Amino acid sequence: MKRLFLAIAPDAAQLEQLTQLQASLDGEGRLVPRDNLHMTLAFLGQCSEAQQEALSESLARLAHQRRLPTFEVTLNTLEHWVKPKILCLKGAARDPGLISLFNQCQRLAQQLGLHTSEHSFTPHITLMRKAKMLPELKAPSLSLSGHALHLYHSQSSEQGVLYKVLASWPLTAPKA
Template sequence: MSDLQRLFLGFALSDQECESMLKLQKRLGEPGKAVAKANLHMTLAFLGPTSQAQRHALETALTTVSLPIFEQRLDTLVHWRGAGVLCLCGEARDPGLIDLYHECQSLCQTLGLHQSEHSFNPHITLFRKAKHYRMPEWQPEPVILRPQTLQLYRSNSGPAGVRYEVLKSWPLGRA
């Protein structure tokens, strides 16, 4: 049996940020399957199938990486038809967050993990299985994320769907 786990790095939302996302989901109707409150997050880096050795090396490396406090504005609805997701997105402008993204991509390369072929696009997925969706005429109120920790998540698939489990956390604010 394989010891590979499907992992990613991301940022949990505060209760207030989650409530804003749930209200936005409700306003959008049902363009697909709504992401459950417990699964709402902003991804920093998708790691893909990860061995125990790779996970341990990553966790060790992250204890030495600069983890700055940052703010991320999310203010635009985006429908990625190919992926079938509807997201709330924003432009990456905070230098600390951008540097952290590049540092994580470098760690992924060193450890033989997945590296994104796209530029960093901060977003929160609101709906999955949204293949056909006509965007509303309005844009949502901006949400400003102010995460406190970086999280290592495991994606667990089960009969009830996917559930994201936090495996480890690192407080932000370490320069």
């Protein structure tokens, strides 16, 4: 069994912006390592080999049919979520492509008997864990474009949690 999730990875320029933002965070907490920064679309929980295969096949088919849409989302609000104790950069899901992609990921998870979100979708990137408060800081505006959907394996290690990309599928612009 592997602990898996579907997410979008920031590109190099976006990663640079995010790490600069992290550098300005002076709060108690643990910064998320640069290589772990991502925007989750579906946390799937523990997956069997068969579930992972079925998920990969479904996503490959959707990608081949050009049914995994590209999108843009602006993350521009710094927020402290008390219960999970995280500090994140969040935005609003307005792009129909993003909403469609989120819904497809949740539907696939449900069909395969995997974890589905009980919360409404808030696009965000977690910057810090074990955060105690919201720093007084103006949040930058980060425009995140989705060009590929990644299946990540969340692995615990002595260095902390590592996120490893197991598979990726291209997102395509809808035909005009």
